[in-house]
Amino acid sequence: MSVILDVRNVTVRFGGVLALDNVSFTVNQGEFLCLIGPNGAGKTTMMRAVTGIIKPQTAQVLLAGKDISNLPTHIRARLGLALTHQIVRPFHSMTVLDNVALAAGHRLIGRILTSMISMDRSAARTQALKFLKLVGIENVSQNSVVGQPLGVTKRLEVARALALEPQVLLLDEPLAGLNSIEAARLADTVADINRQGLTVVMIEHNLGEVMRVSQRLVVLDNGRKIADGKPMEVMHDPTVRAAYVGKERQHAAA
Amino acid sequence: MGIYEISLATVVGINIILALGLNMITGFCGQISLGHAAFYGVGAYTGALLAKAGAPLPLAIAAGMIAAGILGLIVGLASLRVRHDFLAITTMGVGFLFLGIVRQQEVLGGELGISGIPASGLSKIGYLALVLILAVLFTIFSLWIKRSWLGFAFEAVADDEDTARVVSVDVGACKLAAFAMGTAMAGAAGGLYTYFARFLMPDDFGFITSISVLSMVAVGGIGSVFGVIAATIILTLMPEFFRFISDYKLLVYGTLLFAVMRFAPEGLAGLASGLLKHIKPKGLVEKEVAG
Numbered sequence: 001m002s003v004i005l006d007v008r009n010v011t012v013r014f015g016g017v018l019a020l021d022n023v024s025f026t027v028n029q030g031e032f033l034c035l036i037g038p039n040g041a042g043k044t045t046m047m048r049a050v051t052g053i054i055k056p057q058t059a060q061v062l063l064a065g066k067d068i069s070n071l072p073t074h075i076r077a078r079l080g081l082a083l084t085h086q087i088v089r090p091f092h093s094m095t096v097l098d099n100v101a102l103a104a105g106h107r108l109i110g111r112i113l114t115s116m117i118s119m120d121r122s123a124a125r126t127q128a129l130k131f132l133k134l135v136g137i138e139n140v141s142q143n144s145v146v147g148q149p150l151g152v153t154k155r156l157e158v159a160r161a162l163a164l165e166p167q168v169l170l171l172d173e174p175l176a177g178l179n180s181i182e183a184a185r186l187a188d189t190v191a192d193i194n195r196q197g198l199t200v201v202m203i204e205h206n207l208g209e210v211m212r213v214s215q216r217l218v219v220l221d222n223g224r225k226i227a228d229g230k231p232m233e234v235m236h237d238p239t240v241r242a243a244y245v246g247k248e249r250q251h252a253a254a
Numbered sequence: 255m256g257i258y259e260i261s262l263a264t265v266v267g268i269n270i271i272l273a274l275g276l277n278m279i280t281g282f283c284g285q286i287s288l289g290h291a292a293f294y295g296v297g298a299y300t301g302a303l304l305a306k307a308g309a310p311l312p313l314a315i316a317a318g319m320i321a322a323g324i325l326g327l328i329v330g331l332a333s334l335r336v337r338h339d340f341l342a343i344t345t346m347g348v349g350f351l352f353l354g355i356v357r358q359q360e361v362l363g364g365e366l367g368i369s370g371i372p373a374s375g376l377s378k379i380g381y382l383a384l385v386l387i388l389a390v391l392f393t394i395f396s397l398w399i400k401r402s403w404l405g406f407a408f409e410a411v412a413d414d415e416d417t418a419r420v421v422s423v424d425v426g427a428c429k430l431a432a433f434a435m436g437t438a439m440a441g442a443a444g445g446l447y448t449y450f451a452r453f454l455m456p457d458d459f460g461f462i463t464s465i466s467v468l469s470m471v472a473v474g475g476i477g478s479v480f481g482v483i484a485a486t487i488i489l490t491l492m493p494e495f496f497r498f499i500s501d502y503k504l505l506v507y508g509t510l511l512f513a514v515m516r517f518a519p520e521g522l523a524g525l526a527s528g529l530l531k532h533i534k535p536k537g538l539v540e541k542e543v544a545g
Contacts, residue, residue: 051420077422085420091413102410103421108403110422112431115404164422 004029004199005081005168006062010049012042012223013057019045020056021223027168027201032194034210034231035203037220038243043203044086046220047170051083052076064167078106080167084157084174086203090145096156097141100128103163131159135189150177155186162193169193171202175209187213211235219243260378264450266490267385268443273470273486274396274479275439280468281477282405283432284412285333286342289349290467293322293437295356295459297444302368302454303361311374315445319438326437330430337415349464356456367455374449385446392439396479399435408432412477462504469507473514475523484522 005027012020020042027033035043049056052073061069068076077083090099098121102109105124109115132138135155140148145156158174171190175183187209194200194213204210210217210231217234219227221243227234234240255263276290297318304314332344356362363369374381399405407428410418415425448454466489474485489507493500514521 053416053419073419074422074424077420083420085417089414089417091410091417093409093413098406102406102423105403105406106422109407109424112404112424112427115407116399116402118403119398119401121403121406160421 002029003027003062004064005050005201006060007046007050008060008062010046010059011057012045012049012054012059018223020049020220022058023220023223023225025218025225025228027199030194030197030199032191032200032213032215033202033218034214034216035201035218035220036205036207036210037226040222041220041243042223043220044172047083047172047201047203051081051170053083077164077166078110080165081170082161082164082166082168083170084161084172086172086176088150088153088157090148090153090156090160092144092146094145095141096137096143096145096148096152097125097128097132099145099156100131100159100163101125103160104128104131106164128159128163131162132156134162134193135159136185151179151182154178158186158190166198168199168201171200171204173203173205175204175206183209255379257378260382261450262491262494264378264382264385266487267382267389268446268450269467269470269490270389270483270486271385271392271446272440272443273467273474273482274392275436275443276467277471277474277477277479277482278396278399278436278439279432280471281482282400282408282412283429284408285429285432286338287329287345287436288342288461288464288468289329289345289347289352290437290440291459291461291463292349292352293326293440294444294447294463294467295352295456296322296325297441298448298454298459299356299362299368299444300441301445301448302371305371305448306368308372311449314448315442318445318448319441322441322444323434323438326433326440327430329437330433333429333433334426346461346464349461353456353460356459363454365456367453369453371448371452371454373452381450385450388442388446392442393479393483400477400479404428404431409477465504465511466507469511473510473521475521475525476519478521478523481521481523481526 003026008024010020010023023046035046037043048054049059050061052071059069060067063079063081068079101121101124104127108118129138129141132141135158137152137155140152145153154174154177158171161169175186178186183206190200191213214231216229217231218225219234219240226243227237227240272294276287279285279287300321301314301318304317329345329348333341336344357365376384407423410423411425411428418425470486470489471482473489475481493503499506518525
């Protein structure tokens, strides 16, 4: 299996806090990788470092063999890294459909001059509708995003990321805030998309869904990588259990 | 039409171009600017110097546009580093800096301004026609940009720049483009003002002018081309028709600006579309939205 995303030696410091301490991991082509860990472990920071939203102290990121460490976020997005936000951030002035259509037209907004003379939005909207159908919110496509329930905006984030036609889909807690039925449905959708060949990296706290859909786990705790492997093996790793339930309680249980 | 009406209409036309320029920056791309009058001034002074040197009108106005656009590009670079309130302060500073420099320069006439600017060579009506034709062209240009993919990207930048980046929008390039286009329009308005007034004073391009233009954009409805045009016409004519307003112009503009921000953030355009929804039967509106 070839490596599509190779993340090496990421160190991020926020003032005196070491958010990520020399973390490396790889993602294989077509894989469904879940990034888990307790709150404050550095998962979201890792995603932001990979997409270039924050500038790490040290880091090397290779996408399909190409070094993208020094490229700005929008170029990384164009090269195939799509990210969804944990706290949804739709474009408030647009309809649900246009939120996705903008991303679907990513080729048209690449150059200022091209974008100035490109007027037709119907092709991108048709494309966008396809992605809205995929995540199951096509019925609200014409509505404003303002006032949409979290179940819709969460899926909108996923549809918008897919519309970029990425090589790697990075999802930051896509299931958080959804009820169990919605969560299972969205997890199934993402797993389906993954089966069609798209590489997925997902941060998620919902361990039930993580165990159900992921093929490999990377576990972060306190800014360090503490485990990397098959889901069942990782979950039985004592270090991982200690990180999640705490050492004392484990002793108490034993 | 008497001479008074003609000159009033000319001022309205010039203000429309000026306001549409700010609408490009603040309305479309969401970048606040409190120094728009500085670019208007750069266009006016460039035009005046060239006109006095004997350059023909099209050249003087085009040069004013280019000079203002280049300065706008430089100020746009600031918008890459600062946002929101800080950008407001920065652009306000640019406005004061412009005045400070102009007041000290002998070649720009200092406090006394520039007088003796040659006539346009057109009759009053002819000049009004020129201004209105340009105003129409800039209106078409604004509508074009709004409907293009660049306008779509501007909208995303105005909403949330961080998210815009994640969906591959080159936020920096968008802001620079908006600043360059918007300030070039202010420069064109300045050049037109030069030939209209034929006498420039530094105070014509002060903070009050910047705030007046911002009021026109905000009252019209940030981002709405026709709303901004309507507000520009109303706000330009109001002090003329109600003389007492003229003395309290800034107070009235300030109050309007506050009232719009507080009670009708979408301005005239928002009020009009709200009214339309009330008048039309519900089903029709839904169909329209779907189409």
